[in-house]
Amino acid sequence: MKKIIEIIICTMLIGTMILSTFSVSVLSSTDTNIKNNINIKKTKFFRMNDLRSYLLDRVNKYGNEYLNLNKVSKTNGDFLNSRSDWSPWERVSTESTAISTWSSIATDAAGNVYVVWQDDTNYTGCGTNYHIFYKMKPNGGTWTTTEVVSSGSSNDSEYTSIAVEPEGTVHVTWDEYTNTTNDVYYRMKPAGGNWTPTECISLQSCDYSAIASICVDQEGNVHVAMTGMNNNGDSYIYYKMKPAGGNWTTEEIVTYDSTGYPYESSLAVDSNGTLHIAWDEIALPSYIVNIFYKMKPSGGGWTHVEQVSSSNILGMYPSLVIDTDDNVHVTWSDLTPSYFMDIDYRMKSKNGSWSGIETLDLYGFAMKSQISAGSDGSVSVVFDDLGSHYEIYYRTKPMGGDWLNAEVVTDDFNQDAVFPSLAINSSGSAHVTWEDANSDNIYYKHNNNVNVPPETPPAPNGPTAGFIGVIYTFSAATTDPNGDNLFYLFDWGDGTNSSWVGPYSSGVTATVTHAWSVVGVYPVKVKAKDENGAETDWSPTHFISIKAIPILIIKDFKGGRGISAVLTNVGNGTATNITWSIDIIGKHIFHGAHSTGYITSLAPGNSTKIYNTALLLGLGKISINATASCAEGATCSAEGTGFLFMMFVLGVKEPLH
Numbered sequence: 257m258k259k260i261i262e263i264i265i266c267t268m269l270i271g272t273m274i275l276s277t278f279s280v281s282v283l284s285s286t287d288t289n290i291k292n293n294i295n296i297k298k299t300k301f302f303r304m305n306d307l308r309s310y311l312l313d314r315v316n317k318y319g320n321e322y323l324n325l326n327k328v329s330k331t332n333g334d335f336l337n338s339r340s341d342w343s344p345w346e347r348v349s350t351e352s353t354a355i356s357t358w359s360s361i362a363t364d365a366a367g368n369v370y371v372v373w374q375d376d377t378n379y380t381g382c383g384t385n386y387h388i389f390y391k392m393k394p395n396g397g398t399w400t401t402t403e404v405v406s407s408g409s410s411n412d413s414e415y416t417s418i419a420v421e422p423e424g425t426v427h428v429t430w431d432e433y434t435n436t437t438n439d440v441y442y443r444m445k446p447a448g449g450n451w452t453p454t455e456c457i458s459l460q461s462c463d464y465s466a467i468a469s470i471c472v473d474q475e476g477n478v479h480v481a482m483t484g485m486n487n488n489g490d491s492y493i494y495y496k497m498k499p500a501g502g503n504w505t506t507e508e509i510v511t512y513d514s515t516g517y518p519y520e521s522s523l524a525v526d527s528n529g530t531l532h533i534a535w536d537e538i539a540l541p542s543y544i545v546n547i548f549y550k551m552k553p554s555g556g557g558w559t560h561v562e563q564v565s566s567s568n569i570l571g572m573y574p575s576l577v578i579d580t581d582d583n584v585h586v587t588w589s590d591l592t593p594s595y596f597m598d599i600d601y602r603m604k605s606k607n608g609s610w611s612g613i614e615t616l617d618l619y620g621f622a623m624k625s626q627i628s629a630g631s632d633g634s635v636s637v638v639f640d641d642l643g644s645h646y647e648i649y650y651r652t653k654p655m656g657g658d659w660l661n662a663e664v665v666t667d668d669f670n671q672d673a674v675f676p677s678l679a680i681n682s683s684g685s686a687h688v689t690w691e692d693a694n695s696d697n698i699y700y701k702h703n704n705n706v707n708v709p710p711e712t713p714p715a716p717n718g719p720t721a722g723f724i725g726v727i728y729t730f731s732a733a734t735t736d737p738n739g740d741n742l743f744y745l746f747d748w749g750d751g752t753n754s755s756w757v758g759p760y761s762s763g764v765t766a767t768v769t770h771a772w773s774v775v776g777v778y779p780v781k782v783k784a785k786d787e788n789g790a791e792t793d794w795s796p797t798h799f800i801s802i803k804a805i806p807i808l809i810i811k812d813f814k815g816g817r818g819i820s821a822v823l824t825n826v827g828n829g830t831a832t833n834i835t836w837s838i839d840i841i842g843k844h845i846f847h848g849a850h851s852t853g854y855i856t857s858l859a860p861g862n863s864t865k866i867y868n869t870a871l872l873l874g875l876g877k878i879s880i881n882a883t884a885s886c887a888e889g890a891t892c893s894a895e896g897t898g899f900l901f902m903m904f905v906l907g908v909k910e911p912l913h
Contacts, residue, residue: 341703341704341708342663342665342701342702342703343701343702343703343704344668344701345666345668345669345699345700345701346399346699346700346701347697347698347699347700348371348373348391348399348689348697348698348699348700349373349375349389349402349697349698350399350402351377351379351401351402352375352377352379352389352402352697352698353377354375354376354377354378354384355375355376355377355695355696356373356374356375356377356389356691356695356696356697356698357373357374357375357675357691357695357698358373358374358414358415358416358675358691359371359372359373359675359677359689359690359691359698360372360373360416360417360418360677360689361418361677361678361679361687361688361689361700362418362419362420362426362679363420363679363680363681363682363687364420364421364422364423364424364447364681365422365423365681365682366395366424367395367396367681367682367683367685368392368393368394368395368424369392369393369395369679369681369687369700369702370390370391370392370393370418370420370426371390371391371392371393371418371689371698371700372388372389372390372405372416372417372418372428372430373388373389373416373689373691373698374386374387374388374389374413374414374415374416374430375387375388375389377389379402379404380404382404382407383410385410385411385412385413386412386413386414387404387405387406387407387413388404388405388406388413388416388428388430389402389403389404389405390402390403390404390405390426390428391403392426393700403451405428405430405443405451406430406432406441406454411432411433412432412433413430413431413432413441414430414431414432414433415430415431415466415467415468416428416429416430417429417430417468417469417470418470419470419471419472419478420472421447421472421476422682423447424447424448425444425445425446425447425472425476426444426445427442427443427444427470427472427478428442428443428444428445428470429441429442429457429468429470429480429482430468431465431466431467431468433466437463437464438464438465438466439456439458439465440456440457440458440465440466440468440480440482441454441455441456441457442454442455442456442457442470442478442480442498443455444478455504457480457496457504458484459482459484459494459496459507460506460507462484462485462486462494463485463486463487464483464484464485465482465483465484465494466482466483466484467482467483467519467520467521468480468481468482469481469482469521469522469523469533470523471523471524471525472525473525473529474527474529475500475529476500476501477497477498477499477500478497478498478500479495479496479497479523479525479531480495480496480497480498480523481493481494481495481510481521481523481533481535482494482496482521483518483519483520483521484507491517491518491519492509492510492511492512492514492518493509493510493511493514493518493521493533493535494507494508494509494510495507495508495510495523495531495533495552496508508558510533510535510550510552510558511535511537511548511550511561512558513560513561514537514548514561515539515540516537516538516539516540517537517538517540518535518536518537518548519535519536519537519538519545519572520535520536520572520573520574521533521534521535521574522534522535522574522575522576522586523576524576524577524578524584525578526578526582527578527580527582528553528554528582529553529554530551530552530553530554530582531551531552532549532550532551532576532578532584533549533550533551533552533576534547534548534549534564534574534575534576534586534588535547535548535574536548536571536572536573536574536588544567544568544569544570545567545569545570545571545572546563546564546565546566546567546571547563547564547565547567547571547572547574547586547588548561548562548563548564549561549562549563549564549576549584549586549604550562551584562610564586564588564602564610565588565590565600565602565613566613567590567591568592569591569592570589570590570591571588571589571590571591571600572588572589573588573589573623573624573625574586574587574588575587575588575625575626575627575637576627577627577628577629577635578629579629579633579634579635579655580629580630580631580632580633580655581606581633581655582606583603583604583605583606584603584604585601585602585603585604585627585629585635586601586602586603586604586627587599587600587601587616587625587626587627587637587639588600588625589622589623589624589625596621597621597622597623598615598616598617598622599615599616599617599622599625599637599639599641600613600614600615600616601613601614601615601616601627601637601659602614614659616637616639616651616659616662617639617641617649618641618643618649618662619641619642619643621641621642622639622640622641622642623639623640623674623675624639624640624674624675624676625637625638625639625676626638626639626676626677626678627678628678628679628680628686629680630652630680630684631680631682631683631684632654632655632684633654633655633656634652634653634654634655634684635652635653636650636651636652636653636678636680636686637650637651637653637678638650638665638676638677638678638686638688638690639676640673640674640675640676640690645672646672646673646674646693647664647665647666647667647669647673648664648665648666648669648673648674648676648688648690649662649663649664649665650662650663650665650678650686650688651663654740654741654787657741657787658741660738660739660740661739661762665688665690665701666690666701669699671692671693671694672692672693673690673691673692673693673699674690674691674692674693675690675691676688676689676690677689677690685702685703685704686702686703687700687701687702688700688701688702708736708737708738708790709736709785709786709790709791709792710734710735710736710737710740710742710762710784710785710786710790710792711734711735711736711737711792712734712783712784712792712793712794712795713732713733713734713744713782713783713784713792713795714732714734714795714796715780715781715782715795715796715797715798716730716731716732716746716780716781716782716795716798717730717731717732717798718730718731718780718798718800719800720798720799720800720801721800721801721802721803722772722800722801722802722803723802723803723804723805723829723888723889724771724772724773724774724775724802724803724804724805724828724829725771725772725773725805726771726805727769727770727771728769728770728771728800729767729768729769730746730767730768730769730770730780730782730798731765731766731767731768732744732746732765732766732782732784732795733760733763733764733765733766734762734763734784734792735762735763736762736784736786738786739762740762740786740787740788741758741759741760741761741762741786741787742758742759742760742761742762742764742766742784742785742786742787743756743757743758743759743760743784743785743786743787744756744757744758744760744766744768744782744783744784745757745782745783745784745785746768746770746780746781746782747779747780747781747782747783747794748770748772748778748780749778749779749780749781750772750773750774750776750778752770754768754770756785759787772800772802774802775802775803775804775829776801776802777799777800777801777802778799778800778801778802779797779798779799780797780798780799780800781794781795781796781797781798782794782795783795803829803888804827804828804829804830804860805827805828805829805888805889805890806825806827806828806829806830806831806858806860806886806888806890807825807826807827807890808823808824808825808826808827808831808834808858808884808885808886808890808891808892809823809824809826809892809894810822810823810824810866810882810883810884810892810893810894811824811894811910812910813880813882813894813896813898813908813909813910814908815898815904815905815906815907815908816904816905817872817903817904817905818848818867818868818871818872818903818905819838819840819867819868819872819880819898819905819908820865820866820867820868821838821865821866821867821882821894822863822864822865822866823836823855823858823863823864823865823866823884823892824861824862824863825858825859825860825861825862825863826860826861827860827890828860829860829888830857830858830859830860831857831858831886831887831888831890832856832857832886832887832888833854833856833857833886833887834854834855834856834857834858834884834885834886834887835852835853835854835855835884835885835886836852836853836854836855836866836882836883836884836885837850837851837852837853837882837883837884838850838851838852838866838867838868838880838881838882839851839880839881839882840868840872840874840878840879840880840900841878841879841880841881842874842876842877842878842879842900843876843877844874844875844876844900845872845873845874845878845900846873846874847870847871847872847873847874848868848870848871848872848873848874849872849874850870851867851868851869851870852869853866853869858886866882866884871903872900872903872905873902873903874900874902875900875901875902876899876900877897877898877899877900878897878898878899878900878905879895879896879897880895880896880897880898880908881893881894881895882894882895882896896908896909896910897909
């Protein structure tokens, strides 16, 4: 069945990318009944690899057209080259000589890595049809020899999925397709043991069962969701469970209220035993594909359907994971009418609220993603994306934070890398598999979850001189190799510091203020730490010279033959290069209305007399305005009144404060 519906999706993908938004109206105008069309095509045989290769070829073709349109690269954040803690790539499918594709990866609590994939190599006499191959890599060890999981089958075995319990018990599902039917099979390998006999877990009520998604809960119960088609040609997502040590339950219809054609699902279980599932579904008659979601509390029934994506053309390849706080995270591929193919993301918090849709890819032509959760509450995603060629990218979202910059996982891989799979182990290390664009081999990399400290910041920016009690601004910025958010600590050199300020995004400038209370030359320095606690060394020192600040006042206006006043420095610093002025304002001022003077310095607590130096001559009421300022920036002014009779000033009043 998956081959049939993938043909529809493939047709839609090609059509939409050629015709853009017009394609939807073309598809929706078809007179062909979709159910009858599926019933007719059920008798035809399509190998999964043939279909996926065709899809990839077509996507690459239109991906090149996307590049030829000179689209501006997306700016979700700069991407980094592969971090130093990513291992060199390794070829997993070393015993394979034919096509290896569609890998699925998992880890256990001890850090061992498990990989399954489909392969048409005639390995150990299994035949040239597709089989499910398996390998394990012990923590710190080397890959085991390939094992054929689907041995004994004469049919093509495809679309495999793996789940591993903490102690190392492995659970694998896959499809087997013939000209007349499609079934889902299951095997288990206990930790340290051998593979159990193959079980057919197909749906009793369906002609076709396909595309299984598998997970295991904390009690060792195995949960499987799969697509099924009944005798009427209707497709649904079904669910089955195998209790630890027990037998498979009868299937349940998950999408009983669906009005379209559900296709591929992704299933996960949280710490309370609640099941969560996302799937893509073809709507009729529009042929638009979107992502939908349901949950099933332990002991309860499936909730009503919720739409996750808002695609106008095609949303496919859902991937769902639960974090340590039981929040739900979903990624998927979304085709737009503008030749973009995005990786989109949403989170559903434990209280039931969905976040807005975020786009995670860099260039805008990404095909497939997988999301995984870490034990620290973070989630990580891998996806393939077409820049100059296809690369595998990796991004992490810390608990409660934003998505960090993307890393290029395959920067040392000289071929197009596509269709990644991701697992995060208990120590937080990421393990990634992918295939080359020709589907010839499966490759692998991991990182060691090494948190690299930020770069040591340069000396803080700020003034080099100042005065006691005045607030001054300082700033600093640095970058973090992991793209982590940063905090800054400024040491003011006076026995105090700023405390940690932040968080700031990597490369964003932090700004703080400080005032000193004692004269001196102070060494100001700064350090940074990332959100994981890794600190830098102290920066080079920036020196600021703090001086005492003068404070000037004018008082004691006196009259007589002219005007005088007293200028006093009441601050704690010497005032230098003082200029002062006295202005006499009245209707009948004939001479001496403006006088100025200069004082070299005035020590703290000292006073000096200022007076009009020009002969004052006039008659009538006057206003007196005196000002003073110094090189240190201190200024003052004072006003008074009096009566001018010829050259004598009478009735002078003290300055008005």
